[in-house]
Amino acid sequence: MKNEYDVVVIGAGPAGSITAKTAAEKGLSVLLIEKRQEIGDPVRCAEGVSKVWLRKHIEPDHRWICSDVKGSRIYTPDGTMIEMAEEIAGGEVGYVLERKIFDRALAYEASKVGAEVMVKTRATGLIIENGFIKGVKVSHLGESYDIKARIVVGADGVESKVGRWAGIDTSLKPVDIETCAQYLMSGTGIDQDYCYFYLGNEVAPAGYIWIFPKGNDMANVGIGILGNKSGNGKHAIDYLNDFVKDKYPDAKILEVDIGGVPVSGSIDRTIADGLMLVGDSARQSDPITGGGIINAMEAGKIAGEVAYNAISKGDVSTKALNEYEEKWRETIGREINNSLIVKDTFTKFTDRELNSLGHSLEGVNFSSMSLLDLLYALFKANKKLLWDLRVLFKTVVKYELDFEK
């Protein structure tokens, strides 16, 4: 570890590793710090990711791909099943990853192109001079160090403190977080070609249960519920236990994963003088699916490039870093905003409304439909939905949004 770098990245998840890799590739000196002793562990993820978007960042590798999914099966509260082929299933399916290996592979990519990586190294504060962020205070094996940086990148995930230290309030309200619990199970007997989703306010209030195949006879069986529905004696894990006891009483639990996903939608500001926030720390996960891996990598790529541009120009103020703010809002930001509209509608659905939605889609052959056809089918059957989602509908037509992500 030196005491000065062009860029210090805090957190070695997908956002941080891609930022570090992109900046180091451009020739900047980069330090990537991670407070855990093992990158990627413990897992806080259902590990589903879109193939097309993943390929933009890394060549798929069998060492961290557990399964290749053909489609999704969605169950409404009365048991109606809607099947969707992979191309239009909303994009969070495709591959199911082994995040422990995947996250480490991404950090390795960064190290290969010259970034320094330090684990068991936690950021404890920022070095701020006249309102300008000039570096990071870290704790490594109990010793404190000051590290100067021209640009600091906060990639510190859901529990991010970096934004708060820089005066950006990233705290989440209970309605802005999905609180999640998951078991890696063996012996569920599911068809490994599909991802499964169970909807309903009894099984998963304002959220859903997912089952993602992990190869052999293993699967991630998990649940996310909206934070405002949690508590009062029942937490995510209790709902999961009820579901598992009912559905898979004989399956075995091989691992427990828990976590929170920000579903707040875009926050007002993700930059400060000398600082950018990327990934979950910038609340860039998708408000409806809870997917955040791809958005984190997209944001990391943009941030790495902007860091290079800003440092080359000798200007790391918000004026120069605004390029990051603009670029992510034009791309992933647009879809985050649309998903927020869907979330606000979806989380208010009663079970009866979910069932009626299911009935209107039952038997429809989705593999041959475009997203617009899907919306038309839905809206024909549910006028109220058309009204609730009217804003989204307009933007879809206007931008022909890419929902395959």
Add this chain to the structure above:
Amino acid sequence: MVTINVNKFKCGYCGACVSVCPVGALELVETWIEVNDLCTSCGICSKICPVGAIEVKK
């Protein structure tokens, strides 16, 4: 004064509680949660913890 109690046997060090604390009183240090005296006992962290590991002391 300690205002919340985290059951370290239940806690899975996921950091969700840290993200919802309005006053920034929580910190996930490697594998355990620390609380400082900014805590107002508002109870939000305890509400959203996925495994119900947090108890607010009145």
